[in-house]
Amino acid sequence: MASTKLMQTKDGKRFYKISVSRGHGLTAYTERWYIPDGVTSKRAIEKALRDEVNKFEIACGNGEVLSRAEKKEKAAQEAAEAAEAARKAAEEAAKIKTVRQYATDVFMPAKEATLSENARASYQMFIDRHILPVLGDIALAEVKPAMITKLILDFQKAGYAHASAVKLYNVLNGIFDMAFMDDSIPFSPMLKVKRPAPRKDERVKNEADKSLTAEQLDYVLSCLEQEPLKWRAFVTLAADSGARRGEICALRWADIDWKSGTVRIKHNLQYTPTAGVYETSPKNGKVRVVDLGEDTIALLRELREEQAASCVSRYVFTQDGTAEPMFPQSPTRYFKKFGERYNVQGFHPHLLRHTSASLSLTNGADMKSTADRLGHSEAVLLRKYAHSNPDSIRKAGQASRDALKKAQNA
Numbered sequence: 001m002a003s004t005k006l007m008q009t010k011d012g013k014r015f016y017k018i019s020v021s022r023g024h025g026l027t028a029y030t031e032r033w034y035i036p037d038g039v040t041s042k043r044a045i046e047k048a049l050r051d052e053v054n055k056f057e058i059a060c061g062n063g064e065v066l067s068r069a070e071k072k073e074k075a076a077q078e079a080a081e082a083a084e085a086a087r088k089a090a091e092e093a094a095k096i097k098t099v100r101q102y103a104t105d106v107f108m109p110a111k112e113a114t115l116s117e118n119a120r121a122s123y124q125m126f127i128d129r130h131i132l133p134v135l136g137d138i139a140l141a142e143v144k145p146a147m148i149t150k151l152i153l154d155f156q157k158a159g160y161a162h163a164s165a166v167k168l169y170n171v172l173n174g175i176f177d178m179a180f181m182d183d184s185i186p187f188s189p190m191l192k193v194k195r196p197a198p199r200k201d202e203r204v205k206n207e208a209d210k211s212l213t214a215e216q217l218d219y220v221l222s223c224l225e226q227e228p229l230k231w232r233a234f235v236t237l238a239a240d241s242g243a244r245r246g247e248i249c250a251l252r253w254a255d256i257d258w259k260s261g262t263v264r265i266k267h268n269l270q271y272t273p274t275a276g277v278y279e280t281s282p283k284n285g286k287v288r289v290v291d292l293g294e295d296t297i298a299l300l301r302e303l304r305e306e307q308a309a310s311c312v313s314r315y316v317f318t319q320d321g322t323a324e325p326m327f328p329q330s331p332t333r334y335f336k337k338f339g340e341r342y343n344v345q346g347f348h349p350h351l352l353r354h355t356s357a358s359l360s361l362t363n364g365a366d367m368k369s370t371a372d373r374l375g376h377s378e379a380v381l382l383r384k385y386a387h388s389n390p391d392s393i394r395k396a397g398q399a400s401r402d403a404l405k406k407a408q409n410a
Helices: 042-061 068-095 099-112 117-135 145-157 162-181 214-226 229-241 245-249 294-308 330-342 349-362 367-374 378-385 390-409
Strands: 002-008 014-020 029-034 262-265 268-272 276-280 288-291
Touching: 002 042, 014 042, 029 042, 099 117, 099 162, 117 145, 117 162, 117 268, 145 162, 214 229, 214 330, 214 349, 229 245, 229 294, 229 330, 229 349, 245 268, 245 330, 245 349, 288 367, 330 349, 349 367
Parallel strands: none
Antiparallel strands: 002 014, 014 029, 262 288, 268 276
């Protein structure tokens, strides 16, 4: 049987203490019921109180209410369980002693949640081939800055490019920074390791070296006349659209709007040794529509007719004689051989992407439209593709002179 008692807090707020007996010698179940704002009549208060008392009695009967002593006991039990969980976690953390254990059990699982498959495979390659063979069996806390510096210097002496040395540095920094942040080590040895500089005998490419001039691109396109139709269409499309290699490999016939002369870039074909060939979205996750020139559209129409004679495929570029999409690494191999045949230095698919962006910007295209066309932010576009060349430098100088003449003649 429940009992009620009208009481009042120190600040004058009224409430009823509801008590339900648990039997002789046991403390009663209790709860506070505050009179709701706006309920002023005695009858309304009594009715609401009765309803609350009935609910409380039912809850007590169902074992849903704890006494004060039981609440303390439960809180103590939960605290003990939390302490035990923390102890076990600390024990598990203590087991992770070597660089190999930390990189394998903590760093890479964390990275896999945020990286694309391609980026994950790159991280894993640097760890497996270059970091673990040197540092893998050393205790995480015993790795010294000199050890890491030597690892990077040896990597450079082996002939790896500057960009690869920087990537190795970044992976190492990621491992030891994470270990420092989760208290696995007291400080990161990377704080005393300098970012690698290019070797004395290594010429780091300027951004302008990563694209072709209009004359060089014209030469490449003229050489295509002697190549198979599939590759003529691929190279021309890459130069015209600025699309990535994987985006072109994943292109479907349904993505081409023949009437408007545009193509929708909505897929990306990738390959890693672990995952094999797989399809994902474009790099920034956004679908974009790119306009194409008449010559590109004509080549694609011709390719569709040629392909239909041997197989039916939804993909524009396929493996020879099959409906399967072109293997994502095939264009890189073809471009290398093409460059050797026609003396085009450093010819690779991304060179045409750089070229498309550079020629657009240096010939008057606005930054926003060019960025949207390539699927980049304006900041990335400016940093990676906005190269100056003699023509654009002369145009910039002439623009300044024209502005001065206009002011003098006003």
